[in-house]
Structures are given as C-alpha cells and as structure tokens.
Amino acid sequence: MEIKDIEFLDNHNRENILNIKLLNHSLEKKNIAHAFLFSGTNSDGLLNIALLLSCGIFCNDGGCLRCKVCKNVLNLKHADLFLLKPSGASLSAEEFRKDFEQKINKKATNSLHRITIIQECETMTAGIADRFLKILEDPPGEDLIFILLSENLGAIRKTIKSRCQVLNWHFNSDFSSEYTFKLEEAASGTEVLLMKIISRKADIEDVLDFSSGIDEMINKLSVEMNERHKKEISFIKKSGMDEEYISRLLKDAEESHKREKKKFSNLIIAHVFDIISAYVEDIMVIMSGFGDKFLNRKNNYEVIYKNYCDNMKDNRISRFNDIQSKIALNRKSLTENINYEIALDRILAELVFA
Ligand SMILES: [Zn+2]
Structure with a gap:
C-alpha cells in the first residue's frame, strides 16, 4: 500500500x-x-x-x-x-x-x-x-x-x-472542513452586520443583502453535497451487487443525502440565530444598567451604551425581549420547514428599527 x-x-x-x-x-x-x-x-x-x-x-x-x-x-x-x-x-x-x-x-x-x-x-x-x-x-x-x-x-x-x-487517519480536504469554513463565513458575516446595526448605521438593504447572502451560501453548500452524492450513486451503481440490493442502497443514499443537507443548513442558521441572540442579550444587559462583565461580547459596551441608552424610553427593553422570544421560537422550529430567509429578515429588520 x-x-x-x-x-x-x-x-x-x-x-x-x-x-x-x-x-x-x-x-x-x-x-x-x-x-x-x-x-x-x-x-x-x-x-x-x-x-x-x-x-x-x-x-x-x-x-x-x-x-x-x-x-x-x-x-x-x-x-x-x-x-x-x-x-x-x-x-x-x-x-x-x-x-x-x-x-x-x-x-x-x-x-x-x-x-x-x-x-x-x-x-x-x-x-x-x-x-x-x-x-x-x-x-x-x-x-x-x-x-x-x-x-x-x-x-x-x-x-x-x-x-x-x-x-x-488524517485527511487533507474533507467535507467537514468545507462545512466548518462556511460556518465561520456565516458567523463573521453575521458579526459584521450586527456591529453595523448596534452602531445604528444599518438599514433594511443591509438586512436583505445579508439574508440573501446566507441563502446563497447554503445553496452553494448543497450543490457541493449534490456532487458528492452523485459520486456516491455512481459508486453504488458500479458495485456489481444484485439489483434489489442496489436499488435499496440508492433509495437510502437519496434519503441520507436529504437528511444531511437539512442538517447542515439548520446548523448554519441556528448558529446565526445564536449570534443575533447574543447581541440582543448584550443590548438588554446594558439597558438594564449592568457593566461589561455580563456581556457576551465585551467590546459591545461602548457602542451599545452610546446608541441605546440615551433618552431611554420605558418600553424599549420589552421590544428586545420580544425579539429574543422570536429568535428562540424560530430556532426551535428549524426542524420543521420554516423559511429561514424570511425569519432572518423579520428579526433583523425589527432589530434595525428597535
Ligand atoms: Zn493486484
């Protein structure tokens, strides 16, 4: 060998x-x-x-x-x-x-x-x-x-x-590293947008660009998965096993492919939701008068304090609470076929105007 x-x-x-x-x-x-x-x-x-x-x-x-x-x-x-x-x-x-x-x-x-x-x-x-x-x-x-x-x-x-x-065994290039790369890309894109939002510099266009970018990323990932899937199918077809067994394997490959695709896109969206949620939590913590010790991202303190804590109206915290519950609800519903692009748009738009 x-x-x-x-x-x-x-x-x-x-x-x-x-x-x-x-x-x-x-x-x-x-x-x-x-x-x-x-x-x-x-x-x-x-x-x-x-x-x-x-x-x-x-x-x-x-x-x-x-x-x-x-x-x-x-x-x-x-x-x-x-x-x-x-x-x-x-x-x-x-x-x-x-x-x-x-x-x-x-x-x-x-x-x-x-x-x-x-x-x-x-x-x-x-x-x-x-x-x-x-x-x-x-x-x-x-x-x-x-x-x-x-x-x-x-x-x-x-x-x-x-x-x-x-x-x-240790492999050079494998799908999990491709996937990790996409996950990091989604995470850093989310951080950039949220920074813009808490600096009060984002508008609805930024939100729409972001969510369609995430959607595009997930589509690319699924194209790569399809390629892998095709290779797997041709491998099975060439295997020379009896036909009944092959047809069952093909059906199984199809099913596991669908499951895998859904799993990876859900993981990415859940990760994006988690990051948004961490920012919203930071806004609420600072609005409630706590210091940077309790923040998910310490660097957020100055920016959030400056943009969210002047002329504070009484009911503002409750708006962030609402956003937080919507994130939690959507995150939980990921296994059902929710339209995550619309869900992201809504939540982020609310955050822009909150
Ligand atoms: Zn030989």
Missing part, C-alpha cells in the same frame, strides 16, 4: 505514515489482524484505504492495483469482498441478517480470506452490536477479516474497539 494512492490523505502526517508502515508490515509477514477499525473524517477516504488494504490481502502481487483481482476489489466486484452500509439512520437487523450473516457463513470462493467492510459502523443498533460482537469473539471462519469504518470513533463500543486494530 502506498500513501500517495489514497484519496484525500495527508501525505505528511506522521500517524498516517506509521499506519501505512504497520499495514505493509503485516501484509508482508502475512500476519493480518482479523478486525480493523479505521476512523477519520472522510468516509470516501476511509473506504479507499479499506479497498487498498483488501487489494493487498487478495492480490498475489501485494496489491499491484493493476491485476484482475485488484480491479475487482476496487470495483467492489470481488466475490469474497462484501460491503455493508447502513440504510436509513442505522444498520437494521434485517439487512444485517440477510446481507451479512448469510454471507459470512458461506465458504470463500478461491481466496484465502473473506473481507467484510462495514461503513458507518457506529450506526449499529445495540442489538446488532451485540450480535456483531459475538461474531468478532467467535468468528464462523478463520479466514474472515472485518474492516470497520467510522467517522465517529467515540460512538463505538469499547468491547468492539478492543477487538480491533484501531487506526486513525
């Missing part, structure tokens, strides 16, 4: 280099662990590593990536390689029994090993994890190798982890 062959992997990371050395050493000595657990933040990258390791195990030339065996592995067509992926939110008992337990009880065709790769293994329900643990403890064949993949190592049972060779 060569580090450069692995998609998205950080070639200079010491843990990655060490992992590759370890795996190559066990391939050379033909002393392969019965169970691996690969963790990292890029699920495509993790699958890629698992497939390269499988090539190394099946190929007579140590994983040349050119022979028929290697090609079959990489295209998920190898008869003794099985990929198990959760459909919907978790790995269901039915697919575990049908697709997995049945297959591992069959004899290998003509290889020395049978490999099962389990993606998103942290989504196993408790019942499945129990059954899987029994299989790990007492495998139905000496030739079985399991490669578990997970983006969330913390969610995996200790009893399962302790039976696997656990390797953490």
Whole structure:
C-alpha cells in the first residue's frame, strides 16, 4: 500500500505514515489482524484505504492495483469482498441478517480470506452490536477479516474497539472542513452586520443583502453535497451487487443525502440565530444598567451604551425581549420547514428599527 494512492490523505502526517508502515508490515509477514477499525473524517477516504488494504490481502502481487483481482476489489466486484452500509439512520437487523450473516457463513470462493467492510459502523443498533460482537469473539471462519469504518470513533463500543486494530487517519480536504469554513463565513458575516446595526448605521438593504447572502451560501453548500452524492450513486451503481440490493442502497443514499443537507443548513442558521441572540442579550444587559462583565461580547459596551441608552424610553427593553422570544421560537422550529430567509429578515429588520 502506498500513501500517495489514497484519496484525500495527508501525505505528511506522521500517524498516517506509521499506519501505512504497520499495514505493509503485516501484509508482508502475512500476519493480518482479523478486525480493523479505521476512523477519520472522510468516509470516501476511509473506504479507499479499506479497498487498498483488501487489494493487498487478495492480490498475489501485494496489491499491484493493476491485476484482475485488484480491479475487482476496487470495483467492489470481488466475490469474497462484501460491503455493508447502513440504510436509513442505522444498520437494521434485517439487512444485517440477510446481507451479512448469510454471507459470512458461506465458504470463500478461491481466496484465502473473506473481507467484510462495514461503513458507518457506529450506526449499529445495540442489538446488532451485540450480535456483531459475538461474531468478532467467535468468528464462523478463520479466514474472515472485518474492516470497520467510522467517522465517529467515540460512538463505538469499547468491547468492539478492543477487538480491533484501531487506526486513525488524517485527511487533507474533507467535507467537514468545507462545512466548518462556511460556518465561520456565516458567523463573521453575521458579526459584521450586527456591529453595523448596534452602531445604528444599518438599514433594511443591509438586512436583505445579508439574508440573501446566507441563502446563497447554503445553496452553494448543497450543490457541493449534490456532487458528492452523485459520486456516491455512481459508486453504488458500479458495485456489481444484485439489483434489489442496489436499488435499496440508492433509495437510502437519496434519503441520507436529504437528511444531511437539512442538517447542515439548520446548523448554519441556528448558529446565526445564536449570534443575533447574543447581541440582543448584550443590548438588554446594558439597558438594564449592568457593566461589561455580563456581556457576551465585551467590546459591545461602548457602542451599545452610546446608541441605546440615551433618552431611554420605558418600553424599549420589552421590544428586545420580544425579539429574543422570536429568535428562540424560530430556532426551535428549524426542524420543521420554516423559511429561514424570511425569519432572518423579520428579526433583523425589527432589530434595525428597535
Ligand atoms: Zn493486484
């Protein structure tokens, strides 16, 4: 296995280099662990590593990536390689029994090993994890190798982890960093607008520009997700598994894609609401006569005091209270399909005129 062959992997990371050395050493000595657990933040990258390791195990030339065996592995067509992926939110008992337990009880065709790769293994329900643990403890064949993949190592049972060779992988570019970048972009845009609002320099145009900017950002994110999704779909179609199974996988991929899209846009909007709420709270704190000790953002004190505390009318605090409740309500309703662009416009416009 060569580090450069692995998609998205950080070639200079010491843990990655060490992992590759370890795996190559066990391939050379033909002393392969019965169970691996690969963790990292890029699920495509993790699958890629698992497939390269499988090539190394099946190929007579140590994983040349050119022979028929290697090609079959990489295209998920190898008869003794099985990929198990959760459909919907978790790995269901039915697919575990049908697709997995049945297959591992069959004899290998003509290889020395049978490999099962389990993606998103942290989504196993408790019942499945129990059954899987029994299989790990007492495998139905000496030739079985399991490669578990997970983006969330913390969610995996200790009893399962302790039976696997656990390797953490570090990726260069992955979607979570793309998403973190967008989140930071949204946050800094929100701070800029709010600063303008509390300086009394913002008007309704600024608010409309801001919310359409956020909307655009979320749309871009979903275009990127669609691209990833398409790659996943073509990967599934090329897998050579039976049609019924493929059509179910395609349906599941569609559903998990929708869920993921909604999850990321909700996280961004919730974050924006939280920042607005922190500013509104600061306004109320200063209006109530407290000092900068109690502020979410200490630097807000001067600006807010100057712009909100001269000629204070009695009922003004209650207006901010109203805004605060609207933010809370909208934030809670994010899981229902509220139009967040309109919600942002309304709340921010009220804040501009408050
Ligand atoms: Zn080969």
